Amino acid sequence: MRVPVIKDELFVNNYNEATQNPAHLADWQLFKQSYQIAETMKIASFNKLVAPKFLPHMEFLPHQLACAENVIQKMNGRALLADEVGLGKTIEAGLILKEYLLRGLVQKVLILVPASLVNQWVLELNQKFLIPAASSGKRVSWQDANILITTLDTAKLAKHRDTILEQNYDLVIVDEAHKLKNHKTKNFQFVQQLSKKYCLLLTATPVQNKLTDIFNLISLLKPGYLGTYEDFINNYREQKRKIDEDPYLKQLISKVMVRNRRSDTGVHWTSRKIKTVWVSFSEEEMNAYSKIEHFFKQKTALSTITYLREFCSSREACYLSMKKWLQENEATEDPDAIEVLETIEQLPNHAKALKLVEIVKQSKEKMIVFTEYRATQIYLQWLLHQEKIPTVIYRGGFKKGKKDWMRQLFQNQAQVMIATEAAGEGINLQFCHHLVNYDLPWNPMRLEQRIGRIHRFGQENDVIIYNFATKQTMEENVMNLLYTKIQLFENVIGQLDQILTDLNVQDLEKEVEQIFLESKSLGETKIKLDNLTSVIQSYQHNTPSKEHIL
Amino acid sequence: MITNLHSFLHQYFTVHDCKVITENDTEMTIQLTRDLDQVLMNRPFYWHYMDKIGRQGEPLSLELDTNTEKKDNNKEWIHYGSPRLQQIFQHIKQQARYTMLYEEKDSLNKSALLPWLVTNLKVQYAGSQKKEDIYSIGLQLINGSIVSNMMNQIESIALQRVMSDYSYTISPIIRPISGFNRIFQFVEDQLLDQNWQWAIESEKLLQEELKLVEYFFDKQEDNQDILNKEKERLHERLQPKIIIEIINAGLFYLKEETTQSIINKART
Numbered sequence: 001m002r003v004p005v006i007k008d009e010l011f012v013n014n015y016n017e018a019t020q021n022p023a024h025l026a027d028w029q030l031f032k033q034s035y036q037i038a039e040t041m042k043i044a045s046f047n048k049l050v051a052p053k054f055l056p057h058m059e060f061l062p063h064q065l066a067c068a069e070n071v072i073q074k075m076n077g078r079a080l081l082a083d084e085v086g087l088g089k090t091i092e093a094g095l096i097l098k099e100y101l102l103r104g105l106v107q108k109v110l111i112l113v114p115a116s117l118v119n120q121w122v123l124e125l126n127q128k129f130l131i132p133a134a135s136s137g138k139r140v141s142w143q144d145a146n147i148l149i150t151t152l153d154t155a156k157l158a159k160h161r162d163t164i165l166e167q168n169y170d171l172v173i174v175d176e177a178h179k180l181k182n183h184k185t186k187n188f189q190f191v192q193q194l195s196k197k198y199c200l201l202l203t204a205t206p207v208q209n210k211l212t213d214i215f216n217l218i219s220l221l222k223p224g225y226l227g228t229y230e231d232f233i234n235n236y237r238e239q240k241r242k243i244d245e246d247p248y249l250k251q252l253i254s255k256v257m258v259r260n261r262r263s264d265t266g267v268h269w270t271s272r273k274i275k276t277v278w279v280s281f282s283e284e285e286m287n288a289y290s291k292i293e294h295f296f297k298q299k300t301a302l303s304t305i306t307y308l309r310e311f312c313s314s315r316e317a318c319y320l321s322m323k324k325w326l327q328e329n330e331a332t333e334d335p336d337a338i339e340v341l342e343t344i345e346q347l348p349n350h351a352k353a354l355k356l357v358e359i360v361k362q363s364k365e366k367m368i369v370f371t372e373y374r375a376t377q378i379y380l381q382w383l384l385h386q387e388k389i390p391t392v393i394y395r396g397g398f399k400k401g402k403k404d405w406m407r408q409l410f411q412n413q414a415q416v417m418i419a420t421e422a423a424g425e426g427i428n429l430q431f432c433h434h435l436v437n438y439d440l441p442w443n444p445m446r447l448e449q450r451i452g453r454i455h456r457f458g459q460e461n462d463v464i465i466y467n468f469a470t471k472q473t474m475e476e477n478v479m480n481l482l483y484t485k486i487q488l489f490e491n492v493i494g495q496l497d498q499i500l501t502d503l504n505v506q507d508l509e510k511e512v513e514q515i516f517l518e519s520k521s522l523g524e525t526k527i528k529l530d531n532l533t534s535v536i537q538s539y540q541h542n543t544p545s546k547e548h549i550l
Numbered sequence: 551m552i553t554n555l556h557s558f559l560h561q562y563f564t565v566h567d568c569k570v571i572t573e574n575d576t577e578m579t580i581q582l583t584r585d586l587d588q589v590l591m592n593r594p595f596y597w598h599y600m601d602k603i604g605r606q607g608e609p610l611s612l613e614l615d616t617n618t619e620k621k622d623n624n625k626e627w628i629h630y631g632s633p634r635l636q637q638i639f640q641h642i643k644q645q646a647r648y649t650m651l652y653e654e655k656d657s658l659n660k661s662a663l664l665p666w667l668v669t670n671l672k673v674q675y676a677g678s679q680k681k682e683d684i685y686s687i688g689l690q691l692i693n694g695s696i697v698s699n700m701m702n703q704i705e706s707i708a709l710q711r712v713m714s715d716y717s718y719t720i721s722p723i724i725r726p727i728s729g730f731n732r733i734f735q736f737v738e739d740q741l742l743d744q745n746w747q748w749a750i751e752s753e754k755l756l757q758e759e760l761k762l763v764e765y766f767f768d769k770q771e772d773n774q775d776i777l778n779k780e781k782e783r784l785h786e787r788l789q790p791k792i793i794i795e796i797i798n799a800g801l802f803y804l805k806e807e808t809t810q811s812i813i814n815k816a817r818t
Contacts, residue, residue, distance in 0.1 A: 003749045004791045005738060008671075011647070011796040012730045018648040019726075019801065026646035028709040029565050031798060033558065034646035035670050035701050037639050038797045039684055040552045040630070042672075046679040046748060054631030056618055076678050076755070076787065102631075103680050130632050168783075195779050197787045222759070223780060224766030 043103050047073050051099040058128060060095065061457075063265045064088055067258045068095040077105075077171070077198030078221040080257040085204045085448060086456030087260050090121065093173055093200050094129045101131065106170040106198065109133070111149040112191070113175040116396070119404055120428070121149045121175070142167055152179070152187050161190070169196045177201035180220060181213035183229070191220055204452075218256055226252065270433075270462045272455060276479065277359070279352045280471050288343045289473060292318065295340050299331075305474065305516040309372075311344075312470050313439045314353065316375040319344050352468050353383050356438065359466060360389055360416055366432040368410075368417045370450050372439045377418050380438070384416060394419040430458035436466045440478060443509035474516065474525075481529040482512065555629070556616040562638060576617045577625055582609040589641050590634070649800030651709040653808060658716055663803035665691040665722040667729040668700050670797040671737060677752025677790035684797075685740075687733045690809065691722035691801075696736055697816040707808060719803050726801060737794055749790035756788035 018024040026034070043050060049069055052060055063083075071079040071092075077100070081089050100106035111133065113121050118135045125133040125147070136150035142163045152174075155164055172194050174180065180188045180201070199221055215232050218225055226232050226249075281289060292311055296304040303325075311318035322341065326332045360367060371377050377393055384391045392406045392414045410417040411431055432454050441447050455463045469479040511532065519525040552558045556576060563570060563580045571579040582590065587609035588597055600607035614634075615625035628634050652663060667689045675681045688700030697703065713719070724732070760781060767777040804812075 001746050001749055001753070003746070004789075005741070006791060006793045007734050008794060008796040011799070012727060015648065015726060015730070015799070019650055022711075024648055025711065025800070026649045026798070027565060027711060028649070028651055029561060030642055030646040031649045031651075031800065032701070032705070033562065034642050034798050035686065036552045036558070037642060038670065038672055041639070042684055043680055043682045046675075046681045051631075054629075056629060073679065098631075104674075105676075105680055132633060193776060193779075195783060197783050219766070222762065223776075224762030224764070228766055 041102075049095075049099055050102050051095055054102060055098065055129065060091070061088065061265060063260045064092050064095060067092045067260065068099060070258060071096050071200070072099060075256060077200075078256065079200055080177070080217055080221060081200060081202045082257055082259040083204065084259075084261050085452035087262065087265060088457050089202045089204065090124055090175070091128070091457075092258075093175075093202060094125055094131070096200060097125070097171060097173070098129045098131060100171060100198065107146055108167065108169050109147040109171045109173070110155075110164070110167070110169050110194070110196075111147070111173045111175070112152050112155060113149060113173075115151045115153070116403060117175060118149055118151065125149075152190070156186060156190050165193055165195070167195065169194060171198040171200070172196040173200045173202065175202045177217060178203045178213070181216050183216045183219070188216065188220070214253065218253070221256055225256065270455070270459055272451070273462055273464045274467065275464065276467050276469065277355060278469060278471055279355045281351050281473070282348070284343075284347055285351060286472065288340075288347060291340050291343055292322070295336055298336075299329075305513065308474055309439070312352070312473050312475050313371060313373050314350050314376040314379045315344050315347050316379045317373040320375050349383065350379070352438065352470060353380060355468065356380065356436065357383060357387050357389070359436070360384065361387070363434060364415075365434045366410070366415055366417075367434040367436055368419060368429060368432055368454065369436040369438050370419050372420070372441065374420055376438070377420055380418050384418075389416060390414040391416040391418055393417070396420065428456065428458075429453050430456060430460075433459060433461040433463050434466070435463065436468065438468050440467060440469065440475070440483065441509070442478065442482070442512045477522075477526060477529060478512065481526065481533050555635075559614065559616065559628070559638070562642065571611065577613070577615050577623075579611055579613045581611045584609050590637060643797075647798050649798070650802075651711065651800060652713040652717065652719075652803045653805050654708040654710055655714045655717055655805060660716050660718065662806060663713070663717050663719045664806060664809045665720065666700075666802040666804055666809070667691055667722075667724075667726050667733070667799065668704070668802045669730065669733050669799040670701065671733075672795045672797055673737065673741070674793040674795065675748060675790075676793060677748050678755055678788050679748065679752075681748070685737055687736060688802075688812065689724070689729050689733055690813070691724045691726070691729055692720065694724060694732070695813050695816070696732070697812055700812075703812050703815065704802070704804070704808075707804070709802065713803070717803075722801075730796075730799075734794060741792065752788050752790040756784060759784050759788065 047069070049065065049072070051068070052058070052065065064087075067081065067083075071077060071081075077096070081092055083089050083092070097106065097109065111121060122133055122135050125131040131147060133147040133149055134145060136145075136148050136154060140148065140150070140160070142148070142160065154160060172191070174191060179185075180191055182188060183192075201217055201221065203217075212233070215226050215229065219229075227235070289308065289311055292307050293304060296307055307318055307322060307325075310321055319341065322337075322344075323332075326334070326337050331337055356369065369380065371380065374395070377395075381391050381393055390413055392409045394403065394406050394410075394417055398406065406417070407429070410429070417429070417432075435451060435454055437447070437450065441450075451463070451465065467479065467483070469475040512529070515528045515532070516525055519528055556578070560570065560573070560578065563578075563586075566586050567583050568586055569581040571581055573579070584597075584607065588594070590612070591610055597607060613625040615623060615627045616629070617627070618629065626634060655661065669687050669689070671685045671687065673683045673685065675683075686699055686701040688697040688703070689695070690697075722729075763777060763780045763784065767773050767780075
């Protein structure tokens with residue numbers, strides 16, 4: 001076999017000139033040292049990872065090392081990393097990057113991550129992997145900088161876009177890559193156009209759900225691997241095949257995707273302890289609840305459930321959005337409406353909030369409290385402040401500096417962090433092991449993301465999860481039927497996700513909302529929810545779970 | 551191989567005239583010289599400013615911890631893979647590319663030194679994976695003898711930048727430039743014996759992947775640009791090639807008896 005041999009002519013050409021100038025000549029000691037360096041840093045074998053040897057302070061888990069080896073040796077550096085939340089995808093990507101850097105196969109790197117994760121990536125690559133990565137600041141030089149971390153939105157900006165597309169990247173990493181699942185989006189097209197030798201796409205959201213999603217992601221990595229879009233759709237969609245039923249497709253995908261589940265990792269995970277905290281509304285609160293229900297059922301069938309959900313969270317949340325609704329519908333003068341608002345105004349502190357104060361005071365541990373509503377967030381902060389409990393708040397909309405600051409305050413000073421949903425992605429709070437679901441999300445993915453903030457690598461304690469629910473409200477139904485029956489908290493989400501896919505349930509949250517909307521009575525709601533969960537449940541029993549971790 | 555990083559660093563700093571202020575088995579404090587401060591401390595503005603106002607400036611000191619595990623102290627932890635060590639490695643590599651050295655002698659008899667071209671090379675086998683070999687070749691520039699493992703042979707010989715008194719050199723008959731060609735040829739001949747499986751696999755993979763991208767983009771005429779880019783990157787990534795890089799090289803003038811013993815050892 002003929003393999004081109006490239007010789008170091010440049011060195012030879014410079015030899016005469018260099019040896020004329022004594023300043024260019026090395027001492028014997030240095031000459032020897034340089035040779036020793038080359039021997040020490042030599043890549044001795046095609047397939048053994050060298051990076052761990054150079055990162056003695058890092059303890060890699062077996063599945064992380066296996067992932068890096070697999071990606072480098074079998075997948076040739078183009079892979080979809082789809083581990084479950086909290087198994088260390090960033091670590092795997094960092095390890096792969098480090099290995100390529102050490103092997104001299106990669107120099108120029110572009111890392112695209114959500115804005116909330118930029119700092120964390122910079123920190124982890126620098127501190128854990130000793131990789132001099134920088135975030136793209138105001139005066140970024142795409143040409144000169146070697147390892148840059150930025151957001152897709154920044155990279156796509158007119159003033160950067162063309163320059164970036166002119167660069168030849170040795171490695172492109174995209175975190176939260178499920179944002180690229182649609183091939184018609186600008187994001188997808190941008191990443192497709194990047195000139196890249198190696199490419200890693202990271203996502204925790206199982207992409208098996210939609211075949212087209214996975215087709216698109218794989219087409220970024222290996223165009224043509226699954227054929228053309230049209231071929232693929234014709235083959236798989238029309239026949240309604242699923243990945244699991246098609247061993248050929250499954251095998252193809254396993255050559256570009258690494259997906260570790262907790263149960264595969266062979267690592268001891270601390271367990272989750274679930275505590276359901278039942279709260280009863282006071283008589284006045286129950287009265288207000290009925291009034292709200294009555295009022296909206298008359299006015300609009302559509303959104304009653306929204307206002308009731310809000311009311312179960314806090315007076316403030318419901319009050320504000322009801323006022324907004326009245327203004328939008330020019331009903332501020334409506335005597336019924338005024339009466340409902342007045343009832344809400346006169347209520348004392350919310351029963352759930354008082355329960356929270358009680359638990360926080362008893363436990364004395366750090367707690368992260370998740371609520372769905374900003375108004376509730378502010379109210380809870382005020383209430384805890386009254387009780388002299390130090391808190392910080394956290395929202396997705398915060399600038400990244402503020403997010404880091406809040407995280408630090410929580411770690412060092414505050415007892416409680418009150419977060420809205422948007423806090424879900426991207427911050428790690430392993431130092432805390434108590435979590436309060438003050439309101440329950442109806443989407444199990446979001447629930448898993450919440451828990452994933454604290455139940456991840458580095459968590460040394462059992463994680464205690466408090467689920468709040470108010471009796472005799474819709475929360476009771478959701479809790480009993482949805483959560484308890486299908487054991488949502490105990491099971492890791494992957495399995496449920498698979499079931500929903502198999503059942504062709506696209507969005508559990510919408511499904512539940514639909515049930516509440518379309519049912520004429522509480523009885524009907526119950527029956528429908530019960531049906532839904534029974535189907536899921538029967539499926540669970542039929543497929544022995546590998547992923548049960550309790 | 552670097553067998554002891556601590557003494558390796560100690561040597562590096564003393565070769566560069568830095569004073570080791572305090573030291574134990576795993577820690578050292580070094581007073582840098584201005585030169586090394588400029589190389590290692592990354593503060594060009596400071597030195598620029600000092601020059602502007604005509605002041606000497608004060609080089610910093612470095613406190614290093616060479617433990618294999620990070621200790622909780624305020625010292626800078628230095629180990630394989632740490633940016634500081636990379637920086638020092640780079641500095642050494644860049645300084646120690648070329649040399650001209652003479653073997654020391656203490657007798658008062660006049661004696662000749664024979665020219666050797668000592669060349670250290672790194673051979674990279676780059677396909678879908680990568681592996682490296684290191685060669686150290688000595689070429690005697692009078693009679694053309696070639697010796698491998700040259701660095702091991704001369705490791706403990708005392709060599710210096712200036713010739714000792716009463717020594718004289720014999721001029722090379724083979725010019726160093728053509729010496730390099732002989733050395734490249736010698737290394738290439740060695741390559742023929744190796745296992746080519748890595749290259750065969752790489753080439754096969756390249757052809758497979760090329761077919762796939764062409765198939766994928768075939769029906770999308772407006773994507774020819776991306777197609778070409780993808781193909782280019784595939785070649786870069788998978789095309790098997792061998793890169794022979796010279797780590798460093800130099801003209802070494804060695805005593806006749808040294809020369810003889812090296813050649814004898816190589817024969818056995």
